[in-house]
Amino acid sequence: MLFLFFSFAFSCRLNGIHAGAFNTYTVVESPSDSGDYVVKIDGTKIYGQNAELKDREVLLDGRRFKGSQLKAVRSGLGPSVRK
Numbered sequence: 001m002l003f004l005f006f007s008f009a010f011s012c013r014l015n016g017i018h019a020g021a022f023n024t025y026t027v028v029e030s031p032s033d034s035g036d037y038v039v040k041i042d043g044t045k046i047y048g049q050n051a052e053l054k055d056r057e058v059l060l061d062g063r064r065f066k067g068s069q070l071k072a073v074r075s076g077l078g079p080s081v082r083k
Contacts, residue, residue, distance in 0.1 A: 038065055039072040051075040 036051035038060055048061040058065045058073050
């Protein structure tokens with residue numbers, strides 16, 4: 001039984017996804033998309049001046065959005081997309 005446990009434990013490996021695996025140098029498609037915005041699950045974009053990520057929430061000019069309500073967030077640092 002102990003042999004089975006150790007063989008299973010050593011056969012597992014960690015997830016190889018890391019921050020360097022994503023392309024962060026994306027091109028903004030149109031000049032209207034150059035500001036900060038959030039994309040809701042239904043596809044609507046809400047624009048603002050300042051998008052901040054805080055504990056599973058996004059603050060866009062003082063308005064709070066839960067992470068479960070959003071599909072993507074674009075701040076001055078570049079887009080963050082959740083699939």
